[in-house]
Amino acid sequence: MKKFLAILLAAVLCLSLAACGGNGGDETTAAGETTAAGETAAADTTAEGDTTAASEEKATADQLSKLKIGIILLHNETVGYDENFINSVKNAVKNLGLDEATQVIFKKDIPEDKKCYDACVELAEEGCNLIFADSFSHEEYVIEAAKEFTDVQFFHATGVNAKIVNLPNFHNAFAKIFEGRYLAGVVAGLKLNELIEAGTIKEDEAKIGYIGAKPYAEVISGYTSFFLGARSICPSATMEVTYTNEWANLAKEQEAAKKLIKDGCVIISEHADTDGSPMACEDAMTKENKTVYHIGYNIDFNDVAPTANLVSSKIDWTPYFEHIFNGVAMGAELENDYCGDFTTDSVLLTEYNDKNVTDEMKAKIDEVKADLESGKIKVFDTSTFTVKDESTIKTNEANFVLADNYKTDADGHLTSYMADAVADEKYTPDTDVIKDGEFAESSERSAPYFNVNIDGIDVIG
Amino acid sequence: MKKAKSSEPLVRISKRTDISPKLSVGVRVIAIAAAFIVCALVITAITNGRAMPWDVYSQMLKGAFGTVRRVKITLRDTCALLCLGLALAPAFKMRFWNIGAEGQALIGALASTVIIKLCPGLPWWLMLLVMLVASVVAGALWGVIPAAFKATIGANETLFTLMMNYVAYQLVNVVCIFWEKQKGSSDIGVFDRGTLPKLFGVDYGISIVVILLLTAIIYVYMKYSKQGYEISVVGESENTARYIGINVKKVIIRTMMISGGLCGLAGFLLVSGTHHTLNTGIVGGNGFTAIIVAWLAHLNPIFMLLTSFFVSFLDIGTAQIATSCQLNTYASDIVVGIALFFILGCEFFINYKVVFRNSKKAKEAA
Numbered sequence A: 001m002k003k004f005l006a007i008l009l010a011a012v013l014c015l016s017l018a019a020c021g022g023n024g025g026d027e028t029t030a031a032g033e034t035t036a037a038g039e040t041a042a043a044d045t046t047a048e049g050d051t052t053a054a055s056e057e058k059a060t061a062d063q064l065s066k067l068k069i070g071i072i073l074l075h076n077e078t079v080g081y082d083e084n085f086i087n088s089v090k091n092a093v094k095n096l097g098l099d100e101a102t103q104v105i106f107k108k109d110i111p112e113d114k115k116c117y118d119a120c121v122e123l124a125e126e127g128c129n130l131i132f133a134d135s136f137s138h139e140e141y142v143i144e145a146a147k148e149f150t151d152v153q154f155f156h157a158t159g160v161n162a163k164i165v166n167l168p169n170f171h172n173a174f175a176k177i178f179e180g181r182y183l184a185g186v187v188a189g190l191k192l193n194e195l196i197e198a199g200t201i202k203e204d205e206a207k208i209g210y211i212g213a214k215p216y217a218e219v220i221s222g223y224t225s226f227f228l229g230a231r232s233i234c235p236s237a238t239m240e241v242t243y244t245n246e247w248a249n250l251a252k253e254q255e256a257a258k259k260l261i262k263d264g265c266v267i268i269s270e271h272a273d274t275d276g277s278p279m280a281c282e283d284a285m286t287k288e289n290k291t292v293y294h295i296g297y298n299i300d301f302n303d304v305a306p307t308a309n310l311v312s313s314k315i316d317w318t319p320y321f322e323h324i325f326n327g328v329a330m331g332a333e334l335e336n337d338y339c340g341d342f343t344t345d346s347v348l349l350t351e352y353n354d355k356n357v358t359d360e361m362k363a364k365i366d367e368v369k370a371d372l373e374s375g376k377i378k379v380f381d382t383s384t385f386t387v388k389d390e391s392t393i394k395t396n397e398a399n400f401v402l403a404d405n406y407k408t409d410a411d412g413h414l415t416s417y418m419a420d421a422v423a424d425e426k427y428t429p430d431t432d433v434i435k436d437g438e439f440a441e442s443s444e445r446s447a448p449y450f451n452v453n454i455d456g457i458d459v460i461g
Numbered sequence B: 001m002k003k004a005k006s007s008e009p010l011v012r013i014s015k016r017t018d019i020s021p022k023l024s025v026g027v028r029v030i031a032i033a034a035a036f037i038v039c040a041l042v043i044t045a046i047t048n049g050r051a052m053p054w055d056v057y058s059q060m061l062k063g064a065f066g067t068v069r070r071v072k073i074t075l076r077d078t079c080a081l082l083c084l085g086l087a088l089a090p091a092f093k094m095r096f097w098n099i100g101a102e103g104q105a106l107i108g109a110l111a112s113t114v115i116i117k118l119c120p121g122l123p124w125w126l127m128l129l130v131m132l133v134a135s136v137v138a139g140a141l142w143g144v145i146p147a148a149f150k151a152t153i154g155a156n157e158t159l160f161t162l163m164m165n166y167v168a169y170q171l172v173n174v175v176c177i178f179w180e181k182q183k184g185s186s187d188i189g190v191f192d193r194g195t196l197p198k199l200f201g202v203d204y205g206i207s208i209v210v211i212l213l214l215t216a217i218i219y220v221y222m223k224y225s226k227q228g229y230e231i232s233v234v235g236e237s238e239n240t241a242r243y244i245g246i247n248v249k250k251v252i253i254r255t256m257m258i259s260g261g262l263c264g265l266a267g268f269l270l271v272s273g274t275h276h277t278l279n280t281g282i283v284g285g286n287g288f289t290a291i292i293v294a295w296l297a298h299l300n301p302i303f304m305l306l307t308s309f310f311v312s313f314l315d316i317g318t319a320q321i322a323t324s325c326q327l328n329t330y331a332s333d334i335v336v337g338i339a340l341f342f343i344l345g346c347e348f349f350i351n352y353k354v355v356f357r358n359s360k361k362a363k364e365a366a
Helices: A002-020 A061-065 A080-096 A114-125 A136-148 A177-197 A217-233 A250-262 A276-287 A318-330 A359-374 A390-398 B021-046 B053-065 B068-093 B101-118 B124-153 B157-178 B205-224 B226-236 B238-243 B248-275 B286-296 B301-324 B329-351 B357-365
Strands: A069-072 A104-107 A130-133 A153-157 A170-175 A207-212 A238-243 A267-271 A293-297 A309-315 A337-340 A347-349 A406-408 A414-419 A457-459 B011-015 B352-356
Touching (some): A061 A318, A104 B301, A114 A130, A136 A153, A177 A217, A177 A309, A177 A347, A207 A217, A207 A250, A217 A238, A217 A267, A217 A457, A238 A250, A276 A293, A390 A457, B021 B329, B053 B301, B068 B248, B101 B157, B205 B226, B205 B301, B286 B301, B286 B329, B301 B329
Parallel strands (some): A069 A104, A130 A153, A170 A337
Antiparallel strands (some): A309 A347
């Protein structure tokens, strides 16, 4: 919209000239020109250190030097989602000793239409042998290019089609971020307990707010795992979810956070791409003297919200980039669909805000993390949640998750859930993903498919 | 107080009527050259000298013409912009400020999409034909609604057409969510039907040919047809038009039908020839940029070939600079903004002259 506005202003300037053209005599024309200018260098990235698994075979320096990498981004470094990818690429490049200036091309602000295919082709023609795209709707254009340039390896984050098209040079990737969200939820639960003990809130006021971008499986899976993590620690926790219906819109995210704060939420988390919600929480805490903590996603918000922030869960793509850079350099066969987790260091919590997170809390978090890794705790353990309240079923129906997609027992626990794991236009439910008392998220494909709303979470639209 | 005897301001601006065609071309050439110099210096400054001015020019040329494919893409983008510029020309000639090309093109694209989704069984040529008709009708309708209100109750067309953009924008959102490919993603996916046959090896080949033909047609229509003459009379003075027996209401509605219909055609070509998908970004602000394209060309379709090419070249060239210098589109937007500022600014100096108080006195003294 900002661009529209700038163009419109220029057009108005143009029209004003033309409109005055008919009159003689003395005339003055004034016009205002605004250009949005934002420039942030992503130079000061924190190096994650050596994170590659020791067992993996390494490419030789000679092989690595032949690598040329193209990275296609939906936005640029001013948006958290893309900043995370840019930083991860830079870290991987540094760790492997590649030369960023000559071996990496970033194509920023590539929309989800034919321009994405154009970008793929341009990168291939510039000699890239590894091309990566970061946004969901880039996928079909990347596949189109992959069919044409068979000697270039294409990678796409968050996509669902690699298994279906089954090309040797097209790969999907994602990470079990729901495990990280669960852990972040544990932080929220601990904080809620602390607030209850201190008498700041009563037990039934332990309300969490969550800002989602769109009612999409990735978001639903995210807030549900976050909520289950919080409720495992603070049993009286409830959650209110609101959608902005856009992936990155600072103003809308800020507004949504304000609404949730007004509704009495004392912890806010989010799945959207900007700094809107941490800013709103920081304002509420410092200016309005309210209690509302914030848990972020992908970006460390300790600078943006030094008072309100607790921690963020994050997908670190560095290990994946190192893995594919190595693999392509060696000519190795790479996974059709890759799913990172705690053990690959792909999922993690960012630096805690030590003002708000005590050592005692940290010890508990480490304990839960170990249990998640060992499989002792399963995030979507079906005995921990129910789908039976009328409002829950209504929300699901509104989201086209109908009663014939799933079965529950008398208590409302899921016993069967048919997911659309093999993506198709009609969302045909094709695979039962309830296995051994668990909703097996990201086992059929890396991109999430948990899209059922559960009791205790109130989706207010 | 003696000095204030003259009430004339220090600087004033007066209309210029006597500029020679040669001088006006010269001023424009100087403006374009100055724009390129300043833009290159800006890039050099924000990259701390990593990209020198000559690198900037070579990158721009490489971005737009580096390979055969890039030349084709440059032509494709030029034509996409040109088509909307052509659509706006008759309306602007009539002094009807159609700010709604974006929405008229979007609604055309939407109509094509609806046909693709609702009639999957049609043979390819019939599907394309139905899509074409649906898009043109939808675009025309989007143009006629504000025109009818303008003609009957005098509603302000600038605001009306502008607001219609947002209605179209939200309708596209609704359709994308209705037919979304993955639940909740509001992504309609890429269509596997309703695609124009390839020409010159690309699926937008036909679009380019159609739009070039259209340029000639609109030129003839505006310059030599009776309807074209009516449009310019209504634009100059509605009272004159009424006096000589032109049905002003009819002309306004008919012209906006053409303007909107051509925008709808642009939407059809975007869906069937270029993107094969629908989202709110596929017109990409071209509906607004086309206003600049049309006015810079003084509403002359032949000049529009040049202006739309110039704006597309700037867009593609600056995007290439952003890639090669590790900048982002904010940097390219700044550069495009500066360039347009120069070009629009020079139009001011062609139409007006700045008169200083002293210089006039000097003239009188002489």
